[in-house]
Amino acid sequence: MAGDTLVNVPNGILNTIPDSQRTYQVVVAATQNIDIGKDGKLPWKLPSDLKFFKDVTLITSDLVKKNAVIMGRKTWESIPLEHRPLPGHLNVVLTCSGSFDIATAENVVICRSMGFALELLAASPYCLSIEKVFVIGGGQILSCDAIHITEIETNIECDTFIPVVDMSVFLPWYSSFPLVENNIRYSFTTYVRVKNITIEPLSRANGAKSIIA
Ligand SMILES: NC(=O)c1ccc[n+]([C@@H]2O[C@H](COP(=O)([O-])OP(=O)(O)OC[C@H]3O[C@@H](n4cnc5c(N)ncnc54)[C@H](OP(=O)(O)O)[C@@H]3O)[C@@H](O)[C@H]2O)c1
Structure with a gap:
């Protein structure tokens, strides 16, 4: 991969050492049981949450750059074709899966692992053109910098889950007032990794309050 360093090890085999990996944030909507999906779809319809998702993931401080979203293959397939x-x-x-091939589609990259994706995005040209990286699901969430979670208070049957957020590592940074849409009560909360609370404030239109003064 471009940007990798080739090193000679004692047994004479050339190994590839990646320069670095991109850090990332997570954006997800989940119930209090951290359920996120059902039958390959979102088990709720929340237009304001879709707007929130766009607001968070599209904004860049450098207008020439864009952000990347990383998703599992099933999440990709859950997005309507259009x-x-x-x-x-x-x-x-x-x-x-080697048989999954959409690489010819514009603005789509296929990666065999999360590590490879984060290395690819850390290397040229993406290190120059991609400002932020968001993992958007499905059930795999690793060691991210921040989690933007739409906390759904209503109980809804699901079959896909995310890992529990380790609250010893994350600090709540922002929480919105609750909204109700389609009889579902929910709010937007952002948690940031304790060692890294310098992420940019988000602009909210729906009565935002910041937990950190
Ligand atoms: N509430 C939310 O915010 C939210 C967000 C996103 C998705 N969802 C829901 O979540 C469900 C889909 O999630 P899911 O967990 O079932 O599937 P998923 O994570 O989207 O996709 C799973 C597939 O992605 C590939 N994959 C995942 N992690 C990988 C890794 N580290 N390295 C290589 N390949 C990897 C594998 O594909 P192959 O089998 O092809 O190898 C795996 O079978 C849907 O119901 C969707 O609507 C909800």
């Missing part, structure tokens, strides 16, 4: 690739983003799709 809406994918998600416009305005570089869409990175994770799959181990």
Whole structure:
């Protein structure tokens, strides 16, 4: 991969050492049981949440750059054909299957692992053209810098889950007032990794309050 360093190791085999990996944030909507999906779809219809998703993931401070969204293959397939690739983003799709081939689509990159995706985005040309990286699902969430979570208070049956957020590592940074749409009560909360609370403030239209003074 471009940007990698080749090193000679004692057994004479050339190994590839990646220069670095991109950090990333997570954007997800989940119930209090951290359920996120059902039958390959979102089990709720929340237009304001879709707007929130766009607001968070599309904004760049450098207008020449765009952001990347990383998703599992099933999440990609859950996006209606007419809406994918998600416009305005570089869409990175994770799959181990060699038969899954959409690489010819514009603004779509296929990666075999999360590590490879984060290395690819850290290397040229993406290190120059991609400002922020968001993991948007499905069930895989790793060691991110920030989690933008739409917290759904209503109980809804699901079959896909995310790992529990380790609150010893994350600090709540922002929480919106609750909204109600389609009889579902929910709010937007952002958690940031404790060692890294310098992410840019988000502009909110729906009565935002910041937890950090
Ligand atoms: N509430 C939300 O915010 C939200 C967000 C996104 C998705 N969802 C929901 O979540 C469900 C889909 O999530 P899911 O967990 O079932 O599937 P997923 O994570 O979207 O996709 C799983 C597939 O992605 C590939 N994959 C995932 N992690 C990988 C890795 N680290 N390396 C390589 N390949 C990897 C594999 O593809 P191959 O099998 O091709 O190898 C795997 O089978 C849907 O119901 C969707 O609507 C909800």
